[in-house]
Amino acid sequence: MNPWALGGVALIAVGTFGLAAWGSRGARTTSDFLLARRMVGVERNAAAIAGEYLSAASFLGIAGLLLKDGIEALWYPIGYTAGYLALILFVAAPLRRSGAYTLPDFAQVRLDSSRVRTLSTVLVVLIGWLYLVPQLQAAGVTLSTVTGISYAGGIAMVAIVVLAGVLSGGMRVVTLVQAFQYGVKLFAIAVPVFVLFFVFLGHDSQHRRGLDAPMPPVFERATTVRIETDVRLRVTEAVWVEVLSGPGPERVSGPAEQPPGRSGATVYLAPGMHAVSADSELRFPAGSAVPAVADAEPNNRSWLLPQDGDSYELFETYSLLMSTFLGTMGLPHVLVRFYTNPTGWSARRTTLVVLGLLGLFYLFPTVLGVLSRFYVPQLLVTGKTDAAVLLLPTEMLGGWPGELVGAITAAGAFAAFLSTSSGLVMSVAGVLFTDLLPGRLSNFRLVALGSCILPAALAVIAIGRDISQSVGLAFAMAASTFFPLLVLGIWWRGLTAVGAMSGLVVGGGLVLLAVLTGAFLGDGYGWWSAVLLQPAAFTVPLAFLVTVLVSKLTAGGVPEATGRVMLRMHTPDRLGFTRDRSADHHAAERSTTAENPGRSNGRHRLRRGRRRR
Amino acid sequence: MTSSRASAAQQRPPRRKRVVLANRRGERQVPRTIIELEDQSTMGEAMVRGLVRAQLRTALLLAGISVVVLGALPALLRWVPAISRIQLWAIPLPWIVLGVLPFPFILLIGYIATREAERHEREFTELVDR
Incomplete structure (x- = not known):
C-alpha cells in the first residue's frame, strides 16, 4: 500500500470533477454547448481525442506486454497510432461533413435504412462493452495494487466514479477535461521514464550483459x-x-x-x-x-530480438496491424469526438495533430517495458504483467522518491481508465438512449446506469487476459463491421442497405464467434488460438467482400439520396453543402435545457419519426 | 429532411429561401455552379465524381505506401537476422525501427494526406467559383 499513490488517484478524481464543474459552469444547455464547441481549436480538440483514446491498454498494457513478449509487443503502439492515419485518409473530413453524430446516424444518413441503423446500434454497444470490460479489469488491478483494496472493490470504485461523471453530465461535454487528461497521461508517463532511465544508467553496468544472452532474467534480490x-x-x-x-x-x-x-x-x-x-x-x-508464465518469452535473447519462430506468430502480427489500422475508425468514443470539429477541414487537421500527440506518447511506454524486464521480473511468475508500470518506481527507487514517482504513474493510470471509460459509457449510453429508450432524461440516466453496471459485472467475473490483447478484440470487431460500412459508404456509390447489413452480420458474427470460442476454449498455442485471438485478417476482408458482392447483387436498392449525400460529404466546407444537425435544430434546442449531447440526439430522432408517420 | 428538399425543388419560392440560408453562413454570391451541384445536374454530378475519384486515388496511394512500408517490417525483421545484429548507441536496430521510426513516418504520411486532400478541395472550389 502506497499512501502517495492513493493521494495521486484522489487528486486526479478531484481535478477532473473540478475542471468539469468549472468548465461547464456557463454551458448548461445543449445550445450553449453546441455554440461553444464551434470555438474549440484544432489543437485542443486533438488533445481531447488523444486524451480519451489513450486508455489503460496504452498506459499500462503496452509496457506489460513488452515485459512478457518483448519486441513483438511494439506492434501494438504502431497499430494504435496507424488507426488515425486510416481516419485521415478515408474518414475524418467526409464523416464530419455528413453531419452524422454516431455510427448509427451515419448508417441512417447514408443508407436511409432503419434496420441498418438498429444493427449498427447493437454493434456499437457490443464494441463499447468489449472495450470497456478490459478497462475496468485494469482498473481493478491498478487500484488493488496501489491501495490494497480487493479487485472487485477497485472495479466498483471506478464504475461509481465514471457513473457519477456521466450522470452529472459535466464529464463528457467539456473538451477541456479530456484535453487535460492527455496532459496528465503524458506527464505521468514521461516523468517516470526520465527519472527511472537516469537511475538505470546509474547502475547500468550490472545489467548490460543480461539482455542479449539466451538466458532467463534473474531476481536481483530475494x-x-x-x-x-x-x-x-x-x-x-x-x-x-x-x-x-x-x-x-x-x-x-x-x-x-x-x-x-x-x-x-x-x-x-x-x-x-x-x-x-x-x-x-x-x-x-x-x-x-525467473520462471515465466507459459505465454511469455522465457529467455532474454528471444525477448530482445525478432525470432524465426512459428509462422502463426507472424500471422498474429499482421492480423493485429490490420485490426488496429482499420478498427480505430469504428470505435464509438472516437467518432463522437470528430463531431466537435466545426468543419471537415478542421476534422482532418485535428486528426493530424492527434497522430503527433499519440506518436509522442507512445515513445515512453517502451522504455518502461524494457526497464521492467530488469526490475520487476516477479510479474512474469504471477502473469500480472499489466502492473509493471505501477510497480517499477517503488522497485527501482525505494523510499519516498519511489512512492512519489509511483503515485504519478498510479494517477496517470487512473486518468487513463477514467477518461476512456467515461467516453465509452457516454457514447454507448447516448446511442442506446437514442434508439432504445428515447425521450426523457430519466431514461438516459437509466441507460447510462445499465451500460456501466453490466460491463462492470462482466469485468468482475471474466478471466482477465492481458489488457492490450482483450482490447485487440474490440478493434477486430470494429474493423470487421464498421470499416466496410464507413469506407464503402463514403467512397462507393453502389453501397446498398442490404449489402451493408450482410457485411455487418458476417463480420460481427464471425468476430463474436471467435471471441466466444476463445473464451470457451481458454488460452492455447498454435494456429487455432492465434486465429481466435486475432481474427481480423480473415474477418475484415470477408466482411468487405460480402458487403461489395451483396450490394452489387441488390444494385436496384441504391438509396435515392446517394448523390446528394456524396455531394455533402466530399465538397469543400466553404461551398456550404454541409447540413448540420446543430444548425438545423438549433432553434428547437434553444427552448429546452439539456445536460448532455445524447439528449439532442433523442430529440432529433423523435422529430424525424413523427414526420415519417 | 429529404421530403422538404423534394418539395422545395418543385416550387420556386422555397428554393430561393434556401439560397438565403446559405447566405447566412457567409456565402455572399451564389455562383451558377453551386446551383448546378445542388440540382444534381449532369455537370454537377460529374464534378463531384471527379473530386471523389481524385481524393480516393490519393488516399489509396498513401494507404498503399504505408501498408507496404509497415507491412514489410515484420517479414524483414524475421527473415533477415543481420538487421538484428546492428546496434546504434548500444540499442539493437529493431527496437529503433519499431519503437521510434514508425511514428514520424505515420505523421509524415498523414501530413502529405492532409495537404493533398486540401489541394484537391481548393482546386474544386476554384472550379466552382470560376
Whole structure:
C-alpha cells in the first residue's frame, strides 16, 4: 500500500470533477454547448481525442506486454497510432461533413435504412462493452495494487466514479477535461521514464550483459511472489524455491525430478512446465533464474530480438496491424469526438495533430517495458504483467522518491481508465438512449446506469487476459463491421442497405464467434488460438467482400439520396453543402435545457419519426 | 429532411429561401455552379465524381505506401537476422525501427494526406467559383 499513490488517484478524481464543474459552469444547455464547441481549436480538440483514446491498454498494457513478449509487443503502439492515419485518409473530413453524430446516424444518413441503423446500434454497444470490460479489469488491478483494496472493490470504485461523471453530465461535454487528461497521461508517463532511465544508467553496468544472452532474467534480490490465479510456469533454468504458503508448484512436464536434497519447504524446480495453484506464496533466492508464465518469452535473447519462430506468430502480427489500422475508425468514443470539429477541414487537421500527440506518447511506454524486464521480473511468475508500470518506481527507487514517482504513474493510470471509460459509457449510453429508450432524461440516466453496471459485472467475473490483447478484440470487431460500412459508404456509390447489413452480420458474427470460442476454449498455442485471438485478417476482408458482392447483387436498392449525400460529404466546407444537425435544430434546442449531447440526439430522432408517420 | 428538399425543388419560392440560408453562413454570391451541384445536374454530378475519384486515388496511394512500408517490417525483421545484429548507441536496430521510426513516418504520411486532400478541395472550389 502506497499512501502517495492513493493521494495521486484522489487528486486526479478531484481535478477532473473540478475542471468539469468549472468548465461547464456557463454551458448548461445543449445550445450553449453546441455554440461553444464551434470555438474549440484544432489543437485542443486533438488533445481531447488523444486524451480519451489513450486508455489503460496504452498506459499500462503496452509496457506489460513488452515485459512478457518483448519486441513483438511494439506492434501494438504502431497499430494504435496507424488507426488515425486510416481516419485521415478515408474518414475524418467526409464523416464530419455528413453531419452524422454516431455510427448509427451515419448508417441512417447514408443508407436511409432503419434496420441498418438498429444493427449498427447493437454493434456499437457490443464494441463499447468489449472495450470497456478490459478497462475496468485494469482498473481493478491498478487500484488493488496501489491501495490494497480487493479487485472487485477497485472495479466498483471506478464504475461509481465514471457513473457519477456521466450522470452529472459535466464529464463528457467539456473538451477541456479530456484535453487535460492527455496532459496528465503524458506527464505521468514521461516523468517516470526520465527519472527511472537516469537511475538505470546509474547502475547500468550490472545489467548490460543480461539482455542479449539466451538466458532467463534473474531476481536481483530475494523476492517473495504471491500467486493469485492458477498459472503454468515454464522453467528453463533449474531454481530452488521456498514455498511459504499454499500448495506450491507441481511438475507438469519435463525430465523427472531429481531433487538433490530438500530442506523444509524448499522445492527444486527442474526445467519443464510446472503448475502453481492460486494462493501460493513462493520465495526465490537472489540471483536465481525467473520462471515465466507459459505465454511469455522465457529467455532474454528471444525477448530482445525478432525470432524465426512459428509462422502463426507472424500471422498474429499482421492480423493485429490490420485490426488496429482499420478498427480505430469504428470505435464509438472516437467518432463522437470528430463531431466537435466545426468543419471537415478542421476534422482532418485535428486528426493530424492527434497522430503527433499519440506518436509522442507512445515513445515512453517502451522504455518502461524494457526497464521492467530488469526490475520487476516477479510479474512474469504471477502473469500480472499489466502492473509493471505501477510497480517499477517503488522497485527501482525505494523510499519516498519511489512512492512519489509511483503515485504519478498510479494517477496517470487512473486518468487513463477514467477518461476512456467515461467516453465509452457516454457514447454507448447516448446511442442506446437514442434508439432504445428515447425521450426523457430519466431514461438516459437509466441507460447510462445499465451500460456501466453490466460491463462492470462482466469485468468482475471474466478471466482477465492481458489488457492490450482483450482490447485487440474490440478493434477486430470494429474493423470487421464498421470499416466496410464507413469506407464503402463514403467512397462507393453502389453501397446498398442490404449489402451493408450482410457485411455487418458476417463480420460481427464471425468476430463474436471467435471471441466466444476463445473464451470457451481458454488460452492455447498454435494456429487455432492465434486465429481466435486475432481474427481480423480473415474477418475484415470477408466482411468487405460480402458487403461489395451483396450490394452489387441488390444494385436496384441504391438509396435515392446517394448523390446528394456524396455531394455533402466530399465538397469543400466553404461551398456550404454541409447540413448540420446543430444548425438545423438549433432553434428547437434553444427552448429546452439539456445536460448532455445524447439528449439532442433523442430529440432529433423523435422529430424525424413523427414526420415519417 | 429529404421530403422538404423534394418539395422545395418543385416550387420556386422555397428554393430561393434556401439560397438565403446559405447566405447566412457567409456565402455572399451564389455562383451558377453551386446551383448546378445542388440540382444534381449532369455537370454537377460529374464534378463531384471527379473530386471523389481524385481524393480516393490519393488516399489509396498513401494507404498503399504505408501498408507496404509497415507491412514489410515484420517479414524483414524475421527473415533477415543481420538487421538484428546492428546496434546504434548500444540499442539493437529493431527496437529503433519499431519503437521510434514508425511514428514520424505515420505523421509524415498523414501530413502529405492532409495537404493533398486540401489541394484537391481548393482546386474544386476554384472550379466552382470560376
